[in-house]
Amino acid sequence: MIAPARESALSGFFRQEGARAGVIAVVSTVVFFGGAALAVVNSPNWPRVRDQFFSGEDFVEAWPDVVGGFWLNVQLFFWAMLLIPVVAMLVAVMRSLRGPAFAPIRLLSVVFTDVFRGVPLILLILLLGFGVPALQIAGLPRGATFWGLVALTLSYSAYTAEIYRSGIDAVPESQRSSARSLGLTQMQALRFAILPQAVRNVVPALMNTVVSLQKDVALISVLGVRDATREAQIITSRTFNYTPFLAATVLFLLVSIPLTRYVDWFTARDRRLRSQAQV
């Protein structure tokens, strides 16, 4: 055992170390970012760039329209967040079914993930957003926003299904055996024994997908739908000033940075709780 006096001397030393480390961190940060800022500001074309991208006047003028467009992004994000977990879970469960009778269902799930994960999201949005309405099938919605949402959902569901599947695969086989041994059907074993554990396994990965989705909703602008990006583009083409893009960027950051911080906090907490549980 370390004597109390000795201990306090030691912790004093560490505090000092801590203070010194803090000073070093602050100084190096200031030097690094200050240097970078100076390099940018002193570049030959800086005054032009400043007027083109950082015009306060244009920012204020564009803000209401860009915010209006951003509301569409938020709505898209909301609906996608409702749809993706459901579709993805369905695809993951389909793929996890055992037995020869379920072969076609497993195949369907494999094809789904392969196709929608394989196509770049922007292409999928273009194909569905312009292609399906052009078919003019009676009864099908024609709205570009709707098909953009469908494309987002399909693509993200394919990724999310794979995340779920990795979580399902990480649950020991013996858990399935013991569930089945109780006389539970395959679906009951999945629902009550396997999936609750599987989802818990992949929560951090799922939350990273949420952050990524929050930004990718901006891709819908390629369909001409007036979201934040599109509104900014429209203003830019009129004024030849790029500041509206900065306004859209700020809006996305306002959502994504808190979200990312939350994910990090949550993941760290989850790791801590798990390591405690194993003691």
Added chain:
Amino acid sequence: MAEHAAAAAPKLELVDVVKRYGDRTVLDGMTLSIDEHEVVCLIGPSGCGKSTLLRCVDLLDPIDAGAIRLDGQAITRPGVDTNAVRRRIGIVFQSFNLFPHMSVLDNVTLGARRAQRRDRVDAEAQARELLDRFGLGDKIDEFPNRISGGQNQRAAIVRALMSDPEILLLDEVTSALDPELVGEVLGVIRELADRGLTMVLATHEMGFARDVAHRVCFLHEGRVLESAPPQELFGSPRHERTQQFLQRVTEAGRL
């Protein structure tokens, strides 16, 4: 006539059962018959097929040839309701396999609530009584990672007993336990044996097998090489393989 056949049939019967994993034959024409109220211990070296046999009987792994009969009825035929068969057979695993996200009570009642569609209150009453009887009355709301291995394993036994199984299969249920916790689990099994429950145990606990088993089977390369009452099998094993195995066990201080 049919009654006669049923009365004569052993509780559990394996006839020429073959089980392969890939190109490895684990059960190679296994034939074994177990009567009602009989307690049979399976012994033998690792890989001799003890665990596989139990998994196949509970229909957790399909067999490749032969037949398994319960009360004279083949349960390995296609078209048999496997979930119904599994409710008649209880199995307890080496590594407990309680569901980590459920309390002890929920673990124990899951099968009753979902597979047997019993009323929750009714299932919980039965579960509380069983948990009480096996000394887990105060652990009902705990989660598996908060209780000892021995308590986990006793809860797993209670879970298997909830459907009033006609046979209980126990797969090396004490192998994953710290030595000081083995006794409490063996005590539970002894009590079940005294009550006349038909049991098949894969075990390394030779002393326990000698005490509790009516019959001990030595398995070698996927077959029953020797089957006899414990005094006889441990006292004067007939086969050289059995002798060698028991010799090694004795040297390791396990007999």
